[in-house]
Amino acid sequence: MTNPDKKRKTLTLGKRKADTSIHLRGESRGFDTNEKPQDQEPPLVGTIDFLLPCRDYVVDFKVADTKRLSITLEYLLRLLKLLGRLTEEELAEFFNYSRKELEFVLSEAKERDYVAWRNGEVELNNVGRALFSSGQNIPFSLELQSFSKRVGFDLLSLGFEHRGHLSYFERSLPELEVMHTSFVEGGSKDIPAVFRKNYFDIMISDSRLERERKGLYSIDKISSGDRFSALVTVNIRLDERGVGQPDYSLAGPRADQDAASRNEIFESVSSFLGRQCRTKRETDQVSLDLFKALIEGALTTPRSQAVGKLQSPKSMAQELLDAVNSAEGNSAFIGSPFLPEIGTQLIAAIRDGQSKRQCTSNVAWLLPNAPAWGMTANLPSLIEGVFEEFSFLTDDGTIEASQEEQALKSERAASSPALEWFYSGSLERHTEAAFAPYKKVGHELSISNNLVEVLVCSDAAVLIAIHLPPTRGSAMLTPVGVISSSEKVVNLARQYLIQLQAQTAGTP
Structure with a gap:
């Protein structure tokens, strides 16, 4: 249905x-x-x-609608179906009708073209016989x-x-x-x-x-x-x-x-x-080393021991689950950040970080070179959810809003920290569309084959993921990562993005 x-x-x-x-x-x-x-x-x-x-x-x-006939007409048709041709006298005697009453019933049947009535005799014609389904003695009509x-x-x-x-x-x-x-x-x-x-x-x-x-x-x-x-x-x-x-x-x-x-x-x-889809390459180890450096503050053991070489997403996720220090506001995950359960973890981390310190910085996002990244209606919802946690309003382009509402949106958007992102190559149309309602700054990077994703949510929380290719065969990359409200981890990620921005600005 x-x-x-x-x-x-x-x-x-x-x-x-x-x-x-x-x-x-x-x-x-x-x-x-x-x-x-x-x-x-x-x-x-x-x-x-x-x-x-x-x-x-x-x-x-x-369309066809089945309608029951009047009781009088139905019994007339049923009698003719059972007994065949009958005379007017036989019908009048059977129903105990007067001549006038019989003429009224027969006229209705003839008008609907259900009977042949001539020379004082009455019988069903082809249309009348078609009213009865096979093996049935109760007629119906189609409207x-x-x-x-x-x-x-x-x-x-x-x-x-x-x-x-x-x-x-x-x-x-x-x-x-x-x-x-x-x-x-x-x-x-x-x-x-x-x-x-x-x-x-x-x-x-x-x-x-x-x-x-x-x-x-x-x-x-x-x-x-x-x-x-x-x-x-x-x-x-x-x-x-x-x-x-x-x-x-x-x-x-x-x-x-x-x-x-x-x-x-x-x-x-x-x-x-x-x-x-793509498979693992030697250069992907560089992304893993960067990922381990960024999550160091979230681990209970040294990163070199907590996370080994490039391996399957399932094995990597299990190592992270065992090594992440959850008592310090950290959690590990496997799967897209745009899955609702992972997005919910990020919102919870933002609230935790806001409860501990003042958060005034912008939202910054390092986009990975992962195939089909952000191709989900959950992408704009996640961005909106993050911004709402900081009480930022955006211009969503709704023409139904009143002039006062539009003015308020413009005023709040102008005072809201920007959504800053870093990417390699050209942005996909859907990514540009997701970022469109926000005051934003984009930085095109010279690096390539970057599998690391970093989403710094003001000073409150950070999501760091590596999009792992399969060890063999060809398939979609699987994100594995850490969400943290730890000030140390947030600062590590923020400093890395500042370095990227400086490198980009210094590129001829």
Whole structure:
């Protein structure tokens, strides 16, 4: 069953759940993972959102509504069904009707074209006999109604898709490629079969149809409409080798969708991720050394002993869990910082840091050279959640805001510390869109192959992660890291970013 307000397909589990989300203004970005026991399903380490190409079609169709006949007419038809041809006298005697009463009943039956009435004899005609289902002696009639409805279908799995509002960030995400264009090229000639296949979802999305559960009778006309996009979410899980791989099972309202109809989506996702994935290189050890230096203040043992050489994400995460000093406001994690449970840990660390000291510095972010980094609607939610903890307001571009509200936003945004970020190469469109509402400063770095991510949240807390490539094979990089409200760790990270900024400024 498809919810009319749903705007995304979710490859694997995507049912929203407010109580697992970061405490943010507006729509919750948390997901109810509904996870199976640990020994049955690998842990979730990330999510990636894509735009799913769709098209609108205007469909003119008829629906059938079954209506019971009047009692008098029903019994007349049932008698003729059982006994065949009868005379007017036999019918009048059976029903104890006067001549006038019999004429009234027979006239109604003839007007509806259910009987043949001539020469004083009455019998069912073809239309009358068609009122009885096979083996049934109770007639029914069909009342047809015409409808015209604009419906959308995605161009990959051909599933019914409701057109919903997409944010500026969501519209900046990459669109999945249509690998096979036969449906797109075929246009409206393929729509009748797709419409019939998805009619149940279409019916319950329309109160006019759903209220009386009207059945589809015919499709009369198809008109092609505009293209639009929906969202599809891909979950990344660790496989048995500790390698991040996309999980292509469907759940929630599309759990019963047959596998054959999902192949197009899977193929397009695989093609995109296949171009993004990478394996370990010798230069990645440099990133590991930097990561160990930045988290030194969060460890109970020397970093050289606490974290070994570049290894699998699962092994690295276990070493961090064993070595991190949680008593000093530190915690280790494995998985994307944009997963709600990890984002919630960061917000808790910010609150802890704010309770211990005054926090007036800006928010600074070193972005890693990790494939598909930030390709999730949870990215802008995390930024917003971090800024709200410091009571910063941003210009979110809402045209509905009053002039007073807009003026307040502008005043507060002008006095808020900037969001400062450091990156190598060019920023992806979705990353620029996520940073767009904030007073911001960007620094393009000359370094390459950087796998370290550092998010310094004013003077309150810091998130430091290394995006680990698999030891063998090709897969998505898996983040492993530390969240800390320790002043020592925050200062280490802040000083490193200041050094990067100085190096960038001094580059000819």
